[in-house]
Amino acid sequence: MAREQRNDSKDAEFTAIFEANLAYVWTTLRRLGVHERDLEDVAHETFLKVYAELDRYDRARPVKPWLFAFAFRLASDYRKLSRHKTSLLGDDEPSHGHGDHTADAEKAAVAREREALVHRALESLDIDKRAVFVLTELDECPMPEAVAALGIPLNTGYSRLRAARQEFTQAVRRLSAARPGTNQGDRP
Amino acid sequence: MSDIGTDELPEDVAKLLGAAKELRGPSDAVRASMKARLVAALPPPGGGGGGGGNAPTGSAGGSTFPRVPAWVAAATFAAGLAAGVLVRPAIVGGGGLAPNVEVAKTTDVAKTAPSVATGPVAATLVPSDLPLVASAIPVATPGSATSPASATAATHANRGSDLAAERAVLDMARTALNRGDHANALAATAEHEKKYPRGALAEEREAIAVRALSEGGRKGEAKARAERFKKSHPESILLPAVLAAGGVE
Numbered sequence: 001m002a003r004e005q006r007n008d009s010k011d012a013e014f015t016a017i018f019e020a021n022l023a024y025v026w027t028t029l030r031r032l033g034v035h036e037r038d039l040e041d042v043a044h045e046t047f048l049k050v051y052a053e054l055d056r057y058d059r060a061r062p063v064k065p066w067l068f069a070f071a072f073r074l075a076s077d078y079r080k081l082s083r084h085k086t087s088l089l090g091d092d093e094p095s096h097g098h099g100d101h102t103a104d105a106e107k108a109a110v111a112r113e114r115e116a117l118v119h120r121a122l123e124s125l126d127i128d129k130r131a132v133f134v135l136t137e138l139d140e141c142p143m144p145e146a147v148a149a150l151g152i153p154l155n156t157g158y159s160r161l162r163a164a165r166q167e168f169t170q171a172v173r174r175l176s177a178a179r180p181g182t183n184q185g186d187r188p
Numbered sequence: 189m190s191d192i193g194t195d196e197l198p199e200d201v202a203k204l205l206g207a208a209k210e211l212r213g214p215s216d217a218v219r220a221s222m223k224a225r226l227v228a229a230l231p232p233p234g235g236g237g238g239g240g241g242n243a244p245t246g247s248a249g250g251s252t253f254p255r256v257p258a259w260v261a262a263a264t265f266a267a268g269l270a271a272g273v274l275v276r277p278a279i280v281g282g283g284g285l286a287p288n289v290e291v292a293k294t295t296d297v298a299k300t301a302p303s304v305a306t307g308p309v310a311a312t313l314v315p316s317d318l319p320l321v322a323s324a325i326p327v328a329t330p331g332s333a334t335s336p337a338s339a340t341a342a343t344h345a346n347r348g349s350d351l352a353a354e355r356a357v358l359d360m361a362r363t364a365l366n367r368g369d370h371a372n373a374l375a376a377t378a379e380h381e382k383k384y385p386r387g388a389l390a391e392e393r394e395a396i397a398v399r400a401l402s403e404g405g406r407k408g409e410a411k412a413r414a415e416r417f418k419k420s421h422p423e424s425i426l427l428p429a430v431l432a433a434g435g436v437e
Contacts, residue, residue: 011230018226023213030212037367040218044225051230111207118208137197138209162195169201 014051017063022047024064025071031122031134032075042078046070065141065149072131072150079127121171125164132157133164217399220429224395227425354380354389361396370404373397391417395426399433410434 026043034042049070057066122130135146136157147157197205213219361376377397380387387393394417402410414434418427430436 018223022219022222023211026213027211040214040222040366043214044222044229047222047226048229051226111210114204114207115212118204137205140209165195165197169198172201172204 010051010054014047014054017050017054017067018047021063021067025067028068028071028134028139029075031119031138032071032127032130033079033123034075038078042074046074049074061148062141062145064139065135065145068131068135068139068141069149069151072127076127117172117175120175121168124171125167129160129164129167132160133168136161137165215432217402217429217433220432221395221399221426224426224429350384351388354384354387357383358389358392358396361393361400365396365400365403368403370400373400374404391421391424391426394421395430395433398430402433402435407435411436 022043025046026039029039029042029046030036046067050067053070057063122134125133131150132146132152135141135149136143141149143157143161144154147154150157152160196202214222357376357380361373361380364370364372364376374397377393377400380389380393384390384393394413398410398414398417401407401413411434414430414436417424417430417434418436421427424430
């Protein structure tokens with residue numbers, strides 16, 4: 001009876017985590033290089049692992065870095081597949097709204113273009129630096145939480161972030177030069 | 189973030205990043221579909237599937253996930269084993285998806301969808317690779333019953349075999365759908381409908397077909413098929429996903 005109650009509680013907690021964080025896991029996997037067409041399968045597998053490990057989750061810690069660690073492992077393994085290494089995201093941009101030229105649609109198109117540029121620039125980082133960069137720069141996770149989630153020393157986290165910032169910036173410059181129409185922000 | 193003394197990002201790059209911080213999740217239809225798949229893959233009431241890796245088995249009664257209908261319970265056995273086989277090594281050993289990869293490699297998805305030209309063949313990560321895994325399940329192998337008096341076991345074996353075969357067809361459909369290959373997804377669901385009109389996975393077939401129609405731009409057909417599904421399977425766990433995909437209010 002107690003065990004059943006415990007599992008009911010576990011299922012309820014898992015459901016809450018799934019509902020509240022599916023978009024986060026989905027976006028994270030995308031940022032870590034999982035192809036759009038594979039997101040559903042990889043996200044599914046991520047949540048299976050989350051369920052399996054839920055008993056070990058330290059509730060005193062924030063849930064997103066913990067979830068990030070699962071997504072990172074899945075994304076790393078996903079990227080080891082040779083068939084995924086050829087994906088440079090060029091065939092993976094969202095295709096919604098094409099042909100729609102309303103102001104909102106154009107604004108959305110610009111946003112998608114920027115997002116695609118970020119993803120392409122992220123692609124230039126190796127997975128380890130990419131994880132630190134995404135977790136700290138995009139998720140705004142404090143470095144101590146980030147390194148705890150990734151299981152790396154603090155100094156390693158800092159050095160990876162420093163390198164990632166430089167490489168990401170170089171990639172943005174390179175990609176923007178190659179695609180002059182890309183709006184990078186307010187840069188002239 | 190500027191909590192460290194490392195090189196900061198240039199202002200324009202930081203601004204670009206700021207514009208990409210928004211979270212973008214899946215559509216409502218995909219969300220509902222994922223939820224249904226998780227229900228099927230998680231440990232069933234009373235345990236036995238082991239789909240949750242090292243999660244304890246036990247009752248799911250009272251769960252905030254919907255109650256599991258009969259077909260899901262059947263699928264759970266295969267899905268649970270599949271997930272257990274494929275997830276546990278990655279969790280325990282931290283070794284990742286190597287076992288999954290081996291299974292995926294042997295699933296010849298490309299044969300069924302040769303016309304896709306959008307890049308590498310989609311990863312068929314578990315548990316959508318159930319055909320191979322399911323066919324490896326002892327009960328799913330015809331003739332695997334060891335007791336001569338075990339007519340029941342033989343029946344179960346046949347059912348397991350049918351389920352594995354059904355799932356094989358639907359895995360092709362799902363893989364094609366995930367690739368955006370709506371034509372092949374629909375072809376596979378049509379094949380399933382022809383072979384298993386009243387199969388254990390008929391509801392799953394309809395859910396995939398409605399999504400394929402909708403995402404392929406055939407909104408009217410998707411809506412009509414979703415309406416039919418609503419009438420024929422009013423209690424289905426997949427109903428929310430089907431209605432969302434079909435654009436039915």
